[in-house]
Amino acid sequence: MAKNKTPTIYDVAQRAGVSITTVSRMLNAPDKVNPETRDRILAAIDALGFVPKAEARARALRQTGRIGVITPFFTAPSFVQRLRGVASVLSKSSYELVIYPVETLDHLQGYLSSIPVMRNLDGLVIMSMAIDPQDAKRLIDNGMQTVLIEYQHPELSSIVIDDFEGGRLVGEHILSKGHRIIGFIGDIEPPERLQIHPVLSRLKGLQSVLEKNNVPLPEAYIRSAPYMQEESKQAARELLGLPQPPTVIFAAADVQALAVLKVAREMGLKVPEQLAVVGFDDIDSADYLDLTTIRQHLDESGKLAVEILLSHIADPSRPPQHVNLPLILIERETA
Amino acid sequence: MAKNKTPTIYDVAQRAGVSITTVSRMLNAPDKVNPETRDRILAAIDALGFVPKAEARARALRQTGRIGVITPFFTAPSFVQRLRGVASVLSKSSYELVIYPVETLDHLQGYLSSIPVMRNLDGLVIMSMAIDPQDAKRLIDNGMQTVLIEYQHPELSSIVIDDFEGGRLVGEHILSKGHRIIGFIGDIEPPERLQIHPVLSRLKGLQSVLEKNNVPLPEAYIRSAPYMQEESKQAARELLGLPQPPTVIFAAADVQALAVLKVAREMGLKVPEQLAVVGFDDIDSADYLDLTTIRQHLDESGKLAVEILLSHIADPSRPPQHVNLPLILIERETA
DNA sequence: GGATACAATGAAAGTGCTTTCAAAAACCTT
DNA sequence: AAGGTTTTTGAAAGCACTTTCATTGTATCC
CATH class of the missing domain: 3.40.50.2300 (Response regulator)
Structure with a gap:
């Protein structure tokens, strides 16, 4: 058997000793072909395991x-x-x-x-x-x-x-917990391909609450970092290295919050006593780490x-x- | 224009003043055709409402x-x-x-x-x-x-x-760390559909090392639990509730190890001093949690x-x- | 026996696309 | 400005079938 190629109507025709026309006709209008010939073709079809490709595809596409x-x-x-x-x-x-x-x-x-x-x-x-x-x-x-x-x-x-609303929720929560020195980490300039800016809205939501309550959020406490672990950790270290380090960090994505937690562990900071962390997304890992976050379903x-x-x-x-x-x-x- | 037939690539080509080749190319490798031409063809396509027939395409394409x-x-x-x-x-x-x-x-x-x-x-x-x-x-x-x-x-x-080898690696590591009371959590009876038993091999690998070193691993210290967080946590609690709780738990999957870590936190156990944990897989989160584990790439x-x-x-x-x-x-x- | 009607078949011409190959055009070098 | 590349393009040759049309071999009729 000439294998490894999927059989075509030509193979069937050859094997049955007829022309491709007859095979095709047999497939589409069996009554128009002589029963003997028909059986020969059928046998060849079975032997080769032939499946008309176009048909298969059409069926596949439909079903x-x-x-x-x-x-x-x-x-x-x-x-x-x-x-x-x-x-x-x-x-x-x-x-x-x-x-x-x-x-x-x-x-x-x-x-x-x-x-x-x-x-x-x-x-x-x-x-x-x-x-x-x-x-x-x-x-x-x-x-x-x-x-x-x-x-x-x-x-x-x-x-x-509503990312803005999400930021607000975080703002209210951390204020209610008594925090007044707040850090923010987020990928503010997301990859060009996305062209959407959810993180910025989250930040703005946060800012709106802080302003309303007269809590400052100086530039230095806002770090833009891409989602990668290393960059996020770096941003967290910078924030925590400030003369007056934040008592809470809001990371605009859970993955970044996880990085912050890792830094906290490295530095021996107790969470949430010495450093509180809030994320955004509620990914699976958030639950494992007991991360306070915004669930976006x-x-x-x-x-x-x-x-x-x-x-x-x-x-x-x-x-x-x-x-x-x-x-x-x-x-x-x-x- | 001879209409009422669904437009073909030929119609598009004619309308855009190019050959069918170029139209086809535009469809399949847009970057290989001059932007101006591309726009012309796109315009023609839009104007005619052209839709390439998937069937014909598959036929010509042979893949x-x-x-x-x-x-x-x-x-x-x-x-x-x-x-x-x-x-x-x-x-x-x-x-x-x-x-x-x-x-x-x-x-x-x-x-x-x-x-x-x-x-x-x-x-x-x-x-x-x-x-x-x-x-x-x-x-x-x-x-x-x-x-x-x-x-x-x-x-x-x-x-x-080589899951068995993985189990061995874990066994050697925890023995070298001085542990003698060892707990195991894994999904030993995986869902029927999988019909594969990597977890069992991991356990056997572990056991082989323990036996060789005359460290016992009684039945009671082996818990089968599905991958879900709740079940894994329950298994961990049971293990840690034993009269003589294990000083290390090997979870045959990282997700389960994370659950163990969570229980440890709940119970206020210091990791790794009071309870060591080893996972298997090296999923992303393992890094965030500083989980010792087997990397399987x-x-x-x-x-x-x-x-x-x-x-x-x-x-x-x-x-x-x-x-x-x-x-x-x-x-x-x-x- | 000759004319007529079919039934059965195959050669070859589509079908709507893709791809190869070669020519033409545009762009660099030196 | 001559030569070498690269980019764009189209003619034509597939792809796996379906259809048309012509050819053959019979069966039927008068």
């Missing part, structure tokens, strides 16, 4: 739909948790989950220009990325059902959280996104839906 | 550009990290990443019976799951390139680690799997490759 998720390269636990939500509802339906990890803006551009046009996706979830109006328009024009997470567009469904946002998506795929006439997920402060041990 | 990953429903950080490895190499190629989360054995069976026949995948990675000989045969017969992680089959490429295993897969897709005549990834003990603060 199992595909939904795509565009996500910043998922190094961050928060994205993972959202994906988990997405997968959990998808695995109950018969949809495949296709992931498009975005590392650079080019990537995103590439996906966005080919996806709507290629039409081999039934729906799309775009996580934490700004998309420009032109791309949005193309999605809409091509009837690609899309749900945005952490970004908005009037004509596309979206799920957002990451799993839920993923689930919801897909549910909205599926309902819109089922009935494309539904208007876009805009959901604002509530935030709550989870008080644990670190603040 | 699908999709690689699939079958993974236990990815709630566990360790799977996530492997996926990260997978995605990192995939995003450099032009393959789509399709994820098949497995929740039940039925799921797996469904995937395994349709995937090879459907032929809409160029390659497959199967993580941490046993596949029976029949399914393996089907994959092989249909020429589906496959890489197994944490499971072996003589005719399929695979990536494994999760990211790397994912990367490697895809690299092997891609090389086999490129040249299907290559023989299956069996890789044994080395384990090392990472000594941090907890033991």
Whole structure:
């Protein structure tokens, strides 16, 4: 047997001693071919394990739909948790989950220009990325059902959280705990590809509360650091090395808060007595570390996104839906 | 314009004043065509509402550009990290990443019976799951390139680690630290769907070292608990409630080790003075918590799997490759 | 026996794309 | 300004089938 290639209609024809025409006809209109010939062809088909490719594909495309998720390269636990939500509802339906990890803006551009046009996706979830109006328009024009997470567009469904409010919640909490010297760590200038600025809003929310209560937050107490562990630790060390170090640090992402906790341990600071820490996201690890943080229902946002998506795929006439997920402060041990 | 037919690439080409080649190229490798031309084509596409037929494309293409990953429903950080490895190499190629989360054995069976026949995948990675000989045969017969992680089959490429050796490493380490009363927590009876028993091997590795050194490990000090946080904590509490509590606990998964650490904190035990903890996996959080653990290069295993897969897709005549990834003990603060 | 009607088949021409290869154009060097 | 690269492009040759159309061999009728 000439193997390792998947058999084509040509192989079948040759083996059955007929032309490809006859094989094709046998497949599409069996009654138009002589029963003897038919049996010969059938035997050849079985022997070769032939499956008409186009048909398989068409069937595959119909029976199992595909939904795509565009996500910043998922190094961050928060994205993972959202994906988990997405997968959990998808695995109950018969949809495949296709992931498009975005590392650079080019990537995103590439996906966005080919996806709507290629039409081999039934729906799309775009996580934490700004998309420009032109791309949005193309999605809409091509009837690609899309749900945005952490970004908005009037004509596309979206799920957002109120980052400003989150910052406020943190501000109120730490003030109520009596803190007056406050440090902030966050990735204020996020990677260009994202083009969204949740961290800045969180900071502003914090600032608004502090101002209202006449608690200062000098420039020196605000450090911008990327999500990486090392950079975050460095930022924490700088903050704690200040002549008058903060008694609480608000890290705008849990992963960064974890880094702060690690520094605190290194320096032998008792948490929360000598240093309180508040995070943002409520990733899984936050619970393990007893980190006080803002829960933004990451799993839920993923689930919801897909549910909205599926309902819109089922009935494309539904208007876009805009959901604002509530935030709550989870008080644990670190603040 | 002859309309009422759905537009083809020819119509687009004509309208944009270029050849079909250029249109096709624009669709598949946008960066290889002049931006001006690109805009013209894009405009034509938009104007005509052109949609490339997936079927035709697959036909001409002879490959699908999709690689699939079958993974236990990815709630566990360790799977996530492997996926990260997978995605990192995939995003450099032009393959789509399709994820098949497995929740039940039925799921797996469904995937395994349709995937090879459907032929809409160029390659497959199967993580941490046993596949029976029949399914393996089907994959092989249909020429589906496959890489197994944490499971072996003589005719399929695979990536494994030596769990027994990992257990040994832990045993030697804790003995060298002077511990003589040892506790073990692990998911010894894993979910039926997995049908693989890495945890048992880890335990056996540990036991082999202990025996050799005449250190006892009574039944009561071995607790089986599923990966969930609550169950793991409960197991830890039981262990620590023993008349003679262990001075070190080896948790066969980092997530469980984190739960142990949490219990220790609850009980006010100093780590590692009063209770040492060793994990297994070296997930991201392990670093944040300074957990002493066995590193099994999760990211790397994912990367490697895809690299092997891609090389086999490129040249299907290559023989299956069996890789044994080395384990090392990472000594941090907890033991 | 000759004309007519079919049934069964294959050669070859699509189908809507991708890809290879080579030519043309634009850009650098020295 | 001559030569060498690189970038853009299109003609044409696939891909795995489906369809059209012409050819053959019979069966049927008068």
